[in-house]
Amino acid sequence: MSAPGLRFLASAPRGCADLLAAELVSCGATGVRERATGVAFEGSLEAGYRACLWSRVANRVFLELARFEAADAAAFYTGVRRVDWTAHLAPGATLACEFSGRHPAITHSHFGALKVKDGIVDTLREATGARPDIAPERPDVRVHAHAQGPHITLSLDLSGDSLHRRGYRGGTGEAPLKENVAAGVLLRAGWPQLALRGVPFLDPMCGSGTFCIEAALMATDHAPGLLRSYFGFSGWRGHDAALWTRLVGEARQRAAAGASGRIAPVHGSDCDARAIRAAQENAGRAGVKPCIAFEVRSLDDAVAPAAAQDPATAAPADPADRADPARAPPAGLLCTNPPYGVRLEDREAARALHRELGQVLRAHFAQWSVAIITAPELGMELGLRAWRTHAMWNGALECRLLRIRVDAASERSPGTLGKGTAHLKDTAGAQMFSNRLGKNIKRLRGWAQREQVSCYRLYDADMPEYAFAIDLYQTVEPQESWLYVQEYAAPAQIEAEAVRRRRGEVLASLPGATGVAPERIRLRTRKRMRGSDQYDRRDEQREFLVVAEGGLKFRVNLEDYLDTGLFLDHRLTRARLRAASAGKRFLNLFGYTGSATVYAAAGGARSSATVDMSRPYLAWAQRNLALNGLADPQHEFIQADCIAWLEEAGQGAARYDLVFLDPPTFSNSARMSGVLDTQRDHPALLDACARLLAPDGLIVFSTNAQRFRLADEIGTRFQVTDLSAATLPQDFARNPRIHRCYELRPRV
Numbered sequence: 001m002s003a004p005g006l007r008f009l010a011s012a013p014r015g016c017a018d019l020l021a022a023e024l025v026s027c028g029a030t031g032v033r034e035r036a037t038g039v040a041f042e043g044s045l046e047a048g049y050r051a052c053l054w055s056r057v058a059n060r061v062f063l064e065l066a067r068f069e070a071a072d073a074a075a076f077y078t079g080v081r082r083v084d085w086t087a088h089l090a091p092g093a094t095l096a097c098e099f100s101g102r103h104p105a106i107t108h109s110h111f112g113a114l115k116v117k118d119g120i121v122d123t124l125r126e127a128t129g130a131r132p133d134i135a136p137e138r139p140d141v142r143v144h145a146h147a148q149g150p151h152i153t154l155s156l157d158l159s160g161d162s163l164h165r166r167g168y169r170g171g172t173g174e175a176p177l178k179e180n181v182a183a184g185v186l187l188r189a190g191w192p193q194l195a196l197r198g199v200p201f202l203d204p205m206c207g208s209g210t211f212c213i214e215a216a217l218m219a220t221d222h223a224p225g226l227l228r229s230y231f232g233f234s235g236w237r238g239h240d241a242a243l244w245t246r247l248v249g250e251a252r253q254r255a256a257a258g259a260s261g262r263i264a265p266v267h268g269s270d271c272d273a274r275a276i277r278a279a280q281e282n283a284g285r286a287g288v289k290p291c292i293a294f295e296v297r298s299l300d301d302a303v304a305p306a307a308a309q310d311p312a313t314a315a316p317a318d319p320a321d322r323a324d325p326a327r328a329p330p331a332g333l334l335c336t337n338p339p340y341g342v343r344l345e346d347r348e349a350a351r352a353l354h355r356e357l358g359q360v361l362r363a364h365f366a367q368w369s370v371a372i373i374t375a376p377e378l379g380m381e382l383g384l385r386a387w388r389t390h391a392m393w394n395g396a397l398e399c400r401l402l403r404i405r406v407d408a409a410s411e412r413s414p415g416t417l418g419k420g421t422a423h424l425k426d427t428a429g430a431q432m433f434s435n436r437l438g439k440n441i442k443r444l445r446g447w448a449q450r451e452q453v454s455c456y457r458l459y460d461a462d463m464p465e466y467a468f469a470i471d472l473y474q475t476v477e478p479q480e481s482w483l484y485v486q487e488y489a490a491p492a493q494i495e496a497e498a499v500r501r502r503r504g505e506v507l508a509s510l511p512g513a514t515g516v517a518p519e520r521i522r523l524r525t526r527k528r529m530r531g532s533d534q535y536d537r538r539d540e541q542r543e544f545l546v547v548a549e550g551g552l553k554f555r556v557n558l559e560d561y562l563d564t565g566l567f568l569d570h571r572l573t574r575a576r577l578r579a580a581s582a583g584k585r586f587l588n589l590f591g592y593t594g595s596a597t598v599y600a601a602a603g604g605a606r607s608s609a610t611v612d613m614s615r616p617y618l619a620w621a622q623r624n625l626a627l628n629g630l631a632d633p634q635h636e637f638i639q640a641d642c643i644a645w646l647e648e649a650g651q652g653a654a655r656y657d658l659v660f661l662d663p664p665t666f667s668n669s670a671r672m673s674g675v676l677d678t679q680r681d682h683p684a685l686l687d688a689c690a691r692l693l694a695p696d697g698l699i700v701f702s703t704n705a706q707r708f709r710l711a712d713e714i715g716t717r718f719q720v721t722d723l724s725a726a727t728l729p730q731d732f733a734r735n736p737r738i739h740r741c742y743e744l745r746p747r748v
Contacts, residue, residue, distance in 0.1 A: 007064040008048050009155065011038035015392035015401075016057045016184040023055045045240055048158055049233075049247055053225035056183035056214070058163050062144055062155035070152050072105040073115055079152060080119025080145070086127050088156065090237045094135035095120060098157075100675070101147035108684040109675060110643060116145045116154075136644060140235025160232025167227035168213060168286035170278065177337045177373070179224070181394045182210045185335055185401055186218060188390060189371040195219040195264040200332040204302035204360070206268030209279025209294065211335045216266050216288035221258035223251040227286060259291070267305045269297035299353075302360050304332055304368065330369035330405065334361070340375035340399075348523065351381045358382035361406050370404040377496055385410045424501070425508035433466050434509040441514065447730055455547050455556075455568055456731040458514070461488060466502055471568060472514070473556060475545040482545065483510060483521045484558050522558040546627070550575060552598055553627045555620060565593040565620060569738045570662075572727040573702055577660055578603035580698065584657035587611070587692065589642045594621025596660045601630040609636045609656070611645050643676065646688040655694040661685060665705040678703050683711050686718065690746045699744040702727075708740045718744040 008029070012020040017034045021041075024032055027050035029041035038059075041047070051061045066083050070076035089095060097120070099112025106112045120143065121131045132141075142157040164180040186192075191201065195218060203211040217224060225231075226248070233239045270276050273296045283289040293305075338357055340350050354374070361370060361384060372382070373392060379402050386402035387410070393399065404410055424430055440458050448456055454474040461467045467488040474481050485506070490499045503523075511518050544555045549571060556564045577586075577596055581603035588597045591610035594617075600608055612618055618637045625631045638645065642663070663685065667676040678685075682701070689699050699718075714720060721743040725736070732738045 005042060006045060006048065007040070007042055008051070009038055009040050009062045009064070009153075010051055010055065011059040011062075012057050013037075013059065013178070013181050013184060013393050013395075015390060016180070019184050019187050020055065020057050023057065024051055027051050027054055045238075046243060046247070049240075049244055052158055052163065052231055052233075053247055053251055054223050055163060056218070056224050057180045057187065058159070059180065060157055060159040060162060063158050064153060064155050065143075066154040068152050068154075069150050070103075070147075071150050073111075076103075076106060076112075076145075076152060077115050077119050080116055080154065081123045083120075083123070083154060085120050085123050086237075088237050089120070089124060089132055089141050090235075091128060091130060093132050093140040093235055093237070095132040096134065096136050096139040096142045098142070098144045099147070100144070102149065103147035103152075104150060106147065108681050109677075110647075110681060110684045112145060112147070116143055138230055139232075142232050156236060157232040160230055160234070163225070163228075165228070166224050166286065167229060168282050169208070170281055170285065176207060176339075177210050177394060179210055179214060181373070181392065182214045182335075182337075183218075183224070184392065185371050185373055186211070186215055188401060189333055189335060189369060189403060191215055191333055191335075192218050194330070194333055194369075197329075198262065198264050199330065200265040200267065200305040202267045202269075202302070202305055202332065202334045203336050204269050204297070204299055204334065204357075205336050205338055206270050206279055206294070207272075207275050207337070209268055209282050209292070211337065212266050212268035212279065212292050212294070213283050213286050213288060215335070216263075216283070216291040217286065219258070219264050219266065220255060220288060220291060222255040222286075222288065226251050226255060255287075259287075263291050265305050266292045268292060268294045269302060271296065271298045299356055299360060302364065304365050331367040332365070333369045333371070334365060335371045337373050338378075340378050350375075350378060354378050354381035355383065358384050361404075362411065365406050368406050370402075370406060372402045372404070373399050374402065376400045377499075380496060383411065424504045425512065427505055429466075429502065430505035430509045433463060433506060434513045436462050437470070437509070437513045444731055452551075453549070453571070453729075453731075455549060455566065456729070457568060458483075458731075460732070460734050462734065466506055468506055470510075471564075472516075473545065473547055473558070473564070475556075476548050476553065478545075480520060480545075481514075481516050482558060483514060483516045484564060485510070485521060485523045487523065487525045489525055524562060550578070550599065550602075552602055554595055554598070554624050555593075555627065566595055567592075569704075569729060569732045570595070570702065570727075571729050573700065573723075573739075573741055574599040576723070576727065577658070577700060580658055580700075581605040585655065585694070587656040587659045587689075589646070589659065589661045589689070590663045591618070591621060591637075592662075593617050594624050594637075596662070597621060597635065598624050598628055598630065600658070600660075601625060601632075601635060602628065605658075607634040607636070609638060609654075611638045611640055611642050613639065613641055615639050643685070643688075646685070646692070650688055650691040654692060655697075656692050657694050657697050659689045659693065659697070659699045660702070661689055661699060662702045665703065678705050679708055683713055686714065686744060690718070690744075693746060697745070700741070701744060702739055702741045704739045706737050710740075710742065714744070716747075718746055720744050 010020055010024060014037055017039055021032045021034050021039045024039055024041050028047040029043045031042040033040045048061055048063055051058060068079035070079050097113045097116040099109045099116060125131045142160055144155045144157050146153045164178045166179050201215050206212050268279060276294050276296050279294050280289060283292050338353055379400055384404050386404050388403040390401040392401050437459055444456060457471050459468060459470040469486040471484040472481060473484060487503060510521055543559045544557050546553055547556050554566050556566050558564055574596055578599040581600040583604060583606050586600040586605040586608040588608065588610040591597060591612040594610050597608050597610045610621055618639055622637055625635060663676060663678050665678050686699060686701060723741040723743055727741045728736055
């Protein structure tokens with residue numbers, strides 16, 4: 001398969017396809033065609049190998065194996081079987097299969113992946129008498145099927161794992177900025193050309209060092225794939241080991257030559273000493289530690305490092321710069337990824353930080369080029385005008401890359417409404433908001449006392465122009481009242497100034513209307529979540545409070561996570577689980593902080609299993625159980641991808657009487673095998689849960705997907721009771737779509 005003319009597809013972060021196309025051409029690709037999230041190309045196997053080794057922005061590289069038409073699942077299975085899989089998998093090789101796209105008959109990615117696996121396994125069993133083992137992690141061969149209507153493309157994943165995982169990052173946590181996105185920013189800013197001329201580089205908020213390390217890898221001509229110990233072609237039967245050995249040897253020679261020459265100064269600083277230690281360790285693993293000067297330094301103390309040579313002789317960053325008249329080559333390049341919503345959800349603090357960054361740039365970095373990747377609405381806080389703006393995506397998060405030349409022409413007035421909002425409490429808008437909130441408090445307070453509800457929603461965008469959700473948390477340890485204020489992200493057409501003013505009016509009104517002191521009011525921005533964002537940590541204050549619900553106690557955190565640890569709209573659902581749990585074996589899938597498990601244990605569950613991917617959330621769940629004196633070995637906590645765990649558990653003997661299934665609406669977390677879309681995948685999830693049910697067992701299925709519709713086929717396999725209205729608490733009555741809830745019993 002080393003002849004030219006092979007067909008490939010390389011995927012990339014959205015906003016980087018043109019950068020990837022240029023890389024692929026340099027790797028020997030032909031017939032390059034850009035797509036929204038990748039590039040299709042042709043070439044020899046060497047071109048595919050070079051893409052895996054040298055591409056700095058690609059996610060994955062796929063080698064096409066077959067194309068065919070399949071109107072239904074049976075035709076799809078038959079098409080998979082037409083491929084000679086003995087040419088790709090040797091005896092004893094391990095296999096993983098994936099499915100993506102939209103197909104008229106195959107509507108669930110896990111079902112599609114299963115049909116791919118069945119086709120390959122059955123073909124090999126007939127041909128060799130043996131079947132390959134399935135290995136979701138680091139298989140010898142990973143096969144990907146993509147559907148575009150009835151048109152199917154089967155491919156071999158040459159990368160095996162996302163190429164953004166270079167191999168230098170320590171630990172298991174997700175970085176705020178993916179390595180290939182950082183590389184895309186550097187390429188956009190023209191860093192490879194600037195590095196050749198000795199222009200200095202700085203990231204003044206470097207965190208774990210991603211920008212600095214990627215900059216040093218570029219400056220030393222170090223192939224990013226050299227750091228990886230695993231590729232998807234290593235166990236492939238068509239692998240050309242001699243070719244790969246030659247390409248790796250060539251890359252090592254180039255890296256050695258690059259490291260021995262004059263290298264542009266690369267500097268990184270951060271106010272967090274722990275982050276600097278992590279950055280130094282990462283740089284050591286990447287082999288570029290001697291090339292980078294890291295130091296602990298606050299942002300307001302950032303200084304411009306000196307150039308390796310006179311930057312006046314340097315070429316412009318890229319040809320696009322020449323279109324900007326009277327631009328001399330920059331004195332240096334500053335790239336940074338300031339906290340803007342993932343690392344720092346508090347928007348007021350993020351705005352203040354962006355203003356400080358703008359002040360530092362104007363004071364100390366005249367004539368520097370600056371590339372800042374941030375949230376779309378925060379760029380105006382810098383007080384600097386970008387001469388070029390690019391839309392980019394960091395995972396599922398849409399960002400803006402701002403390219404700025406720091407000089408008098410770029411200065412502009414930053415956003416208003418900075419420190420303090422007290423002066424806004426007497427505006428007409430603040431008075432209207434305060435009056436509405438007061439009415440809600442009067443209406444809900446008596447109900448909450450009668451029902452012994454201490455945590456409830458006070459306001460949920462009752463006035464559309466004040467788009468906030470406000471929850472009251474009355475804690476028992478200590479006894480205090482807190483407000484958790486979530487601002488719904490405003491549509492793009494709403495002026496940023498109006499958004500800031502309304503936010504200020506709300507914050508100014510809350511202490512007087514509720515009696516809650518300002519220091520116990522927490523503000524977050526609520527937007528549509530993707531991937532692992534739903535439960536991600538935002539910052540690390542580690543401030544836990546204890547609240548009561550239904551006679552039970554729960555730890556909540558109003559600082560570190562987007563959600564507090566207790567979904568208030570599930571209050572009645574949890575009560576139903578407790579009532580149904582006596583003597584039952586209870587399974588809590590996507591268990592989060594285990595509140596449903598606590599209710600089940602309190603209801604007399606004989607045993608329980610709580611499954612979630614997150615170790616911190618499982619530890620939180622265990623503490624919640626212990627807080628109520630319910631900790632016992634019969635209550636099991638399992639760290640696993642629920643989808644993979646369901647598939648494995650379905651082959652065993654474990655049986656449960658009551659299953660609570662509450663998946664996120666959507667997740668493409670790197671810790672999951674594949675992508676979860678609850679609307680698309682709920683039939684497969686429910687079928688998997690049914691396989692674990694004891695006779696007369698019950699599934700309680702809940703989702704917060706706002707436009708969720710139960711698939712018609714579910715009624716043919718289950719007896720369904722819609723509990724959505726019955727589980728809607730009074731404080732959420734304004735939004736009946738806040739969740740959907742069903743009881744399901746398999747039909748016999």
